[in-house]
Amino acid sequence: MQKPAKSPRVFISYSHQDAAILDSLKVHLRAYEWCDAVSVWDDQRLLPGQDWRAEIKNAIQAADVAVLLVSPHFLASRFIRDNELPPLLAGKHVLWVAVSHCAYGTTPIADYQCVHDPRKPLKGLSVVQRDGVFLSLCQAIVARAAAKPDGSGGPPHPDDSELxxxxxxxxxxxxxxxxxxxxxxxxxxxxxxxxxxxxxxxxxxxxxxxxxxxxxxxxxxxxxxxxxxxxxxxxxxxxxxxxxxxxxxxxxxxxxxxxxxxxxxxxxxxxxxxxxxxxxxxxxxxxxxxxxxxxxxxxxxxxxxxxxxxxxxxxxxxxxxxxxxxxxxxxxxxxxxxxxxxxxxxxxxxxxxxxxxxxxxxxxxxxxxxxxxxxxxxxxxxxxxxxxxxxxxxxxxxxxxx
Structure with a gap:
């Protein structure tokens, strides 16, 4: 695999109730990390004694790509709603997947293209189909490395109208x-x-x-x-x-x-x-x-x-x-x-x-x-x-x- 010119820094936002989905995604991302194609951060990297709020804030500020694992638990989290989503949606390249059926349409997340068909959430898919979604997500993250500073390049966002x-x-x-x-x-x-x-x-x-x-x-x-x-x-x-x-x-x-x-x-x-x-x-x-x-x-x-x-x-x-x-x-x-x-x-x-x-x-x-x-x-x-x-x-x- 060819190493991209700039490895995207990825922040994964998720609910702890969906930790199993996070673990499966990280298995797919590990191959890309080994060849320095991505740099991934989630709160499982926190160490004892660290100021966890400050570490999360710093990781969000450093991130190029926001990956959202969206579920009812995700949407119900006050911390995610108040501390993670606002800065992630304000200035990051957003990629999200539907973990399970939920009311994402009532949130700003609906303005962003889902990596897959959100009517078929991950928890309802077979293992093979779920792996396909994870692979698509990984490829979309790596493709972001080719994007220009103004956000052009890489897979298109449905709101893009620049030609x-x-x-x-x-x-x-x-x-x-x-x-x-x-x-x-x-x-x-x-x-x-x-x-x-x-x-x-x-x-x-x-x-x-x-x-x-x-x-x-x-x-x-x-x-x-x-x-x-x-x-x-x-x-x-x-x-x-x-x-x-x-x-x-x-x-x-x-x-x-x-x-x-x-x-x-x-x-x-x-x-x-x-x-x-x-x-x-x-x-x-x-x-x-x-x-x-x-x-x-x-x-x-x-x-x-x-x-x-x-x-x-x-x-x-x-x-x-x-x-x-x-x-x-x-x-x-x-x-x-x-x-x-x-x-x-x-x-x-x-x-x-x-x-x-x-x-x-x-x-x-x-x-x-x-x-x-x-x-x-x-x-x-x-x-x-x-x-x-x-x-x-x-x-x-x-x-x-x-």
Whole structure:
């Protein structure tokens, strides 16, 4: 594991009634502590004779990340309410998990994104599912090490509306900003595409800095009356990419958000083109194969592994600043092939849609470890009605819509 430039200092706030949950989390964090990826403090570090109130206050002041283990006992604690939550929520990067069902919605904690689906608290999960939540929490903490002092970088918070890269925030409709879709502006122009590095051209567009998340897709379902797709084995976690969506699901989400899916040209340009050097990288991060720069898992037997929080591998970012263009999930694209394997240029008519046999996906998923398949030029073709636990989507907003 690569050591981050700055190890986040983590303060864990919890109720002593939930000490068993704390102990389980600390087992997962220990591997990160051993390689100096994090520095963890909780009140079990207090020594006899220490001024415990002063030690807790000092640890909170020194912390970069606040981890909250939220439960009825946590919310009922007067000390946590009066002495820990105010400074933690005022200036720290907050990550929280739901230990058990509780009234967190009546507190300021509800303003912060939960690491997992709070409707499925830890105490109701299997050991394997609980371990998955803890792993996601650890990855989110470590990803924070890549954040800038102003709080940008790392996995997105649902309240973030700052747009990255060549951003022009005033030109993005407020409705789209309110959805938490962080966008990167890709200017019009030529770039080199494919293994043969042929010259292609795109118009200007905005593309998602991250794949569409579970939280964003859940909001789409809630507002349109749709059902969520079947949950993967590891369950729904809000800051992970959405999976198990068909091409039609992905298309409808993007349309609801005022945009569309990326074309293959748009996806590949955002993934590999270095405008300053006039060079198309082999991989989003460069021309050399470096598997530690993307999220991948070796699947064994019935263990399918899982996705990771979006933005967990900032060292693998593309020249334009897009995250997870390789690893985590494959992503549906707009392009289709008809039954004669001829590209379809116009997709507006019912007849054209009916003839589509397959649709393109881009970006190798977390299940891939082949360097050739993980290149930014590699594409896949699948039937648009299929669902897979390793396929999600990314949002595009044409510049002429703004």
């Amino acid at each position: 990255a890269g060549n951003a022009r925030p005033a030109e993005v409709p407020a409705r789209i900003q309110s959805l938490g879709l962080e966008l990167i502006f890709i200017p019009a122009g030529r770039f080199q595409m494919g293994d043969d590095l042929r010259w292609e051209e795109t118009g200007a567009y905005w593309i998602g800095k991250y794949p569409v998340t579970v939280a964003q897709y859940r909001r789409f379902c809630a507002e349109t009356g749709r059902e969520m797709p079947p949950a993967p084995d590891w369950g729904w976690m809000d800051n992970h990419p959405i999976v198990n969506v068909t091409w039609f699901d992905a298309r409808d989400f993007c349309a609801w958000a005022g945009g569309r899916l990326p074309t293959e040209k748009e996806w590949e340009k955002a993934a590999r083109w270095d405008e300053a050097k006039k060079h198309s990288r082999v991989y989003p991060w460069g021309d050399e194969w470096e598997p530690d720069k993307y999220h991948s898992v070796t699947m064994t037997g019935m263990d399918l592994g899982s996705t990771a929080p979006v933005g967990s591998h900032p060292s693998g970012v593309s020249p334009y600043g897009c995250h997870d263009m390789v690893g985590n999930v494959q992503e549906w694209c707009e392009d289709g092939l008809d039954e004669r394997d001829e590209p379809l240029d116009a997709l507006s008519s019912v007849e054209t849609l009916a003839r589509v046999a397959v649709r393109a996906t881009r970006g190798a998923s977390y299940a891939e470890s082949d360097s050739r398949i993980c290149s930014a030029a590699y594409d896949f073709w699948l039937h648009p009605a299929l669902r897979f636990f390793f396929i999600g989507c990314r949002y595009v907003l044409p510049d002429d819509v703004c």
